[in-house]
Structure formats: structure tokens, C-alpha cells
Amino acid sequence: MWRQLTMRRLTTAILFLLLLAMAVRTPVDTDIWWHLRSGEYQIENRTVVRTDLFSHTRAGAPWINHSWASQDVLYLVYRLFGMGDSGSAGLALIAGLLAVGGMAFVYAASDASVYVRALAIVLGAATAAVFWSPRPQMFTFFFSAVVYYLLWLYKWRRIDRLWLIPVVVLIWGNMHAGYVAAFILLGGFIAGETAANLLGPRTSTILGWPEIGRLVMIGAVSAAALVINPFGLDLLKLPLATVNIGVLQDFIQEWASPDFHQRHTWPFIWLLIGALGFSGLSSERLDWTDLALVSGTGFMALLAGRNIALFAVVATPVLARHADVWLADRGWRIRLSERTTPWMARLNWLLLALIALGVAGKIAYALNPAMIREAQDAVLPVRAAEYINTTRPEGLMFNSYNWGGYLMFAAPDYPVYVDGRTDLYGDDFLREYLNITFLQGDWRAALERHNIGWIVIEARSVLASALREEPGWRLDYEDEVAAIFVREDAS
Numbered sequence: 001m002w003r004q005l006t007m008r009r010l011t012t013a014i015l016f017l018l019l020l021a022m023a024v025r026t027p028v029d030t031d032i033w034w035h036l037r038s039g040e041y042q043i044e045n046r047t048v049v050r051t052d053l054f055s056h057t058r059a060g061a062p063w064i065n066h067s068w069a070s071q072d073v074l075y076l077v078y079r080l081f082g083m084g085d086s087g088s089a090g091l092a093l094i095a096g097l098l099a100v101g102g103m104a105f106v107y108a109a110s111d112a113s114v115y116v117r118a119l120a121i122v123l124g125a126a127t128a129a130v131f132w133s134p135r136p137q138m139f140t141f142f143f144s145a146v147v148y149y150l151l152w153l154y155k156w157r158r159i160d161r162l163w164l165i166p167v168v169v170l171i172w173g174n175m176h177a178g179y180v181a182a183f184i185l186l187g188g189f190i191a192g193e194t195a196a197n198l199l200g201p202r203t204s205t206i207l208g209w210p211e212i213g214r215l216v217m218i219g220a221v222s223a224a225a226l227v228i229n230p231f232g233l234d235l236l237k238l239p240l241a242t243v244n245i246g247v248l249q250d251f252i253q254e255w256a257s258p259d260f261h262q263r264h265t266w267p268f269i270w271l272l273i274g275a276l277g278f279s280g281l282s283s284e285r286l287d288w289t290d291l292a293l294v295s296g297t298g299f300m301a302l303l304a305g306r307n308i309a310l311f312a313v314v315a316t317p318v319l320a321r322h323a324d325v326w327l328a329d330r331g332w333r334i335r336l337s338e339r340t341t342p343w344m345a346r347l348n349w350l351l352l353a354l355i356a357l358g359v360a361g362k363i364a365y366a367l368n369p370a371m372i373r374e375a376q377d378a379v380l381p382v383r384a385a386e387y388i389n390t391t392r393p394e395g396l397m398f399n400s401y402n403w404g405g406y407l408m409f410a411a412p413d414y415p416v417y418v419d420g421r422t423d424l425y426g427d428d429f430l431r432e433y434l435n436i437t438f439l440q441g442d443w444r445a446a447l448e449r450h451n452i453g454w455i456v457i458e459a460r461s462v463l464a465s466a467l468r469e470e471p472g473w474r475l476d477y478e479d480e481v482a483a484i485f486v487r488e489d490a491s
Contacts, residue, residue: 024096029133031420034405039075056415066177070136085369091134098138102145109152112324124316126267131309140178170225192289247430254306275319282325381482385410395453459483
């Protein structure tokens with residue numbers, strides 16, 4: 001019973017409190033805003049956005065809004081918490097809960113003693129945390145962990161709850177295009193178990209051919225379930241089309257290979273080395289499916305940083321299991337008593353209360369409206385948007401890619417030039433945007449072609465420096481973050 005609060009239960013409780021403290025952070029993500037603007041429109045008009053309503057460069061163009069359902073959820077949370085900085089705090093909180101929920105499924109699939117499991121989960125969470133922000137991708141992280149757990153139950157516990165996977169994929173497909181991860185996981189299990197049957201010695205953990213056939217069938221049913229969405233078959237084409245946008249790898253950090261000079265990527269290195277290292281050191285053979293999943297998602301993570309979170313989902317249980325076996329091989333195992341004396345139970349409760357108080361304080365500090373405002377002021381054109389709404393400049397706007405979503409939400413009367421919806425704009429347009437911002441080619445003609453009347457850009461950007469000297473443009477507003485330039489003949 002929990003009133004006994006044994007060391008096992010205390011360790012588990014402390015672990016998840018610390019995970020919550022890690023996951024709930026001051027929200028500064030620049031992409032959340034176009035999701036909120038879309039959700040706002042959909043909630044107010046009781047519809048799904050299918051064409052571009054928010055830019056002047058793609059106005060009316062078809063848009064496969066694959067995150068429509070999560071946008072509604074996020075906007076409702078934002079509104080429930082009171083909009084503004086308080087609403088941002090609500091978004092950070094739901095992102096944290098999705099992160100912890102996902103790690104709870106990873107924890108359940110990590111077959112090891114409680115301390116080994118806890119240490120592995122902390123490393124896995126630190127690895128996946130590079131992906132955690134209040135955006136629809138958090139639903140992908142959560143559902144990835146759920147699908148992995150269901151597959152783990154099927155293989156390692158012989159508990160068949162695979163029928164839940166098509167249900168999860170049906171919901172997932174309306175929340176975020178990261179649903180592809182479900183098929184990566186299914187493919188990894190099918191490939192690994194097939195290889196085990198053909199190449200490895202038979203063991204009790206290897207699925208037989210009929211069981212592999214059931215995985216194939218579940219994959220087919222899940223693919224069919226994806227069609228149940230507002231965009232039909234077009235949703236199936238979106239992931240491939242997005243991956244083929246070259247600017248993503250050239251310009252968007254999360255789509256590029258991880259920069260291992262940045263310390264936040266180091267947990268990924270440690271998890272990769274740990275999972276493979278302990279698999280080789282322990283007396284238990286590395287399972288073919290574990291090999292397929294760890295190597296496959298590891299390769300994906302090395303290509304694009306956004307895939308690190310999926311790697312963490314599959315590598316953490318492998319690390320926990322093999323590290324636990326390696327310790328057991330040497331007789332190094334801590335056995336925890338399931339019973340406590342009354343005074344020890346009180347001490348455990350006191351320790352848990354102190355840690356919970358510290359975690360609550362950390363979260364309150366991170367979600368303090370003043371702290372959120374200060375953090376967002378440092379990276380977003382908050383004051384520039386207020387100036388735009390007050391002075392109401394004439395003509396069409398050119399804006400920073402990173403700020404398009406925020407301006408879409410904070411200055412909704414002004415259609416943006418570009419924002420984070422890369423699948424809507426396409427490779428050619430985004431390269432033209434880069435040419436303008438870095439003064440490549442005939443960038444002046446590009447601004448003329450789009451009939452740009454004013455520009456809101458980073459104050460210290462290359463383009464801002466050029467416009468300060470450019471005839472026909474004047475600096476109309478500037479703060480530490482943003483600058484607004486107006487075409488003189490447009491005023």
C-alpha cells in the first residue's frame with residue numbers, strides 16, 4: 001500500500017517528479033503560434049482549415065493541415081489558462097505532462113531493477129528533451145511511447161493488445177504527421193523478428209511466423225485507419241513531401257544532423273554508447289528486434305535531430321535491460337525491501353514532500369507570467385507586434401521565417417510573407433526567402449515582385465544592416481530584437 005511508501009515506491013515517485021521538473025519549461029518556441037492561430041480560427045468557425053488563410057504569398061492555396069486536432073486542443077488549453085502569458089504557461093504544462101506520460105510508457109517497458117530503470121529513464125528523458133516543446137509534435141512523442149509499449153507487451157510478455165494500435169494511429173493521424181513513427185516501430189519489430197527466425201537460435205522471446213503475420217496485419221489496418229481524416233489519402237503523401245524539402249536540412253536546426261558541440265546533444269551520445277555497450281557486455285544476447293530499432297532510429301537521429309526522441313523511446317529499455325543483466329552477472333544488485341517500519345515510512349513521506357515542494361517551486365518559477373514575458377521578449381518581436389497594431393502600416397509585409405507564426409497570431413490583421421508551415425511554401429519559395437534574407441541574387445527584385453511595403457526582421461540580421469543603407473527604405477521602428485523598415489514610396 002502507498003501509505004507504507006517503500007523505497008521502491010519512493011524511488012518511482014521521485015523519478016516522475018524530477019521528470020516533470022525537467023519537462024515543464026518556460027515556453028519560447030517560435031512555431032507554436034501558427035498552430036494557435038489555426039486552432040483559434042477552427043474553434044471560432046467550427047471548421048478545419050484546408051487552405052491558406054494567413055499569408056499573402058500562398059493565400060487560398062491548398063494546405064494539408066495535418067495537426068488540426070492538436071491545434072484545437074492547444075488553443076483550448078491556451079484559452080482555458082487565460083490567454084497571454086498565463087496561456088503560454090498552460091501550453092508548457094500540457095507539453096510537460098505529455099512528455100512525462102510518454103516516459104511512463106517507456107518506464108513500463110524497461111525491464112530492470114528500480115534503480116537501474118530510474119537511471120536509464122533519466123538519461124532517456126535528457127536525450128528526448130531536445131524535442132520537448134509545446135507543439136503538436138509532443139503528441140507524436142507520447143503516441144510513439146504508447147505504440148512501443150504495446151509492441152513490447154506482445155513480444156516480451158505475450159500480452160496481445162495490438163488491436164489498440166490502429167485506434168492510436170487513427171487519433172495520431174489527426175494530431176500530427178509524425179504518425180509515421182508507428183510504422184517505423186512496427187517495421188522494426190517485423191524486420192527484427194523475421195531476422196531472428198531466419199538467422200538466430202530459437203528462444204522463448206522470438207515471435208513465430210503467425211505472430212509476425214499478425215504484426216503485418218495490424219500495420220495494414222493501421223494504414224487504412226489513417227485515411228479517416230479531413231484530407232483523406234493526401235495525408236499519406238505529406239511526410240515524404242516534407243522530407244524532400246531541401247531547405248529543411250539546410251536551414252531548420254531540428255531537421256539537420258545534431259551538432260555534437262552543443263551540450264544538449266550529449267545525452268544522445270551517452271544513450272547510444274550505453275545501449276550498445278551494455279548489450280555487448282551483458283551475458284544476454286542483443287535481440288534482433290532491439291538491434292533493428294536501436295540502429296534504425298539511431299541512423300535517423302544522426303540524420304535529423306528531431307528523430308532523437310524516437311531513438312530515446314526504443315534505446316532506453318534496451319539500456320535498462322542489459323545494464324541490469326550486466327550488474328546481475330557480477331552479483332551487483334540492490335534488493336529493496338517491500339516493507340518499512342513506521343518511522344521509515346514517515347521519513348520517506350517527508351523526503352517525498354520536500355522534493356515535491358522543490359519541483360513545484362521550479363515549475364512555478366518557470367511558468368511565472370513575468371518570466372515567460374521576459375523570455376519571449378528576448379526571442380520574439382513582442383513590442384514590434386504591438387507597434388504594428390498601433391501604427392497599422394500599409395502594404396504587404398515581409399517577415400522573418402522564425403517570426404511568421406508569432407506575427408500571424410499577435411498581429412492577425414496582417415498576412416505574413418512566410419512562417420513555419422514549410423510543406424505549404426515548398427522548397428523553391430523558401431530558397432527565395434533565404435536569398436532575400438542573406439542578400440543573394442537579385443533580392444531587391446524579389447521584394448518588388450511580391451510588392452513588399454514593409455519589413456519586420458531581426459535587428460542584427462544581414463538584411464537589416466543592408467536596409468539601413470538601402471535607398472528607398474527607412475527604419476520606422478527598432479528595439480533590441482526587431483526592426484521594422486518601410487518603403488518610402490509606400491507610406
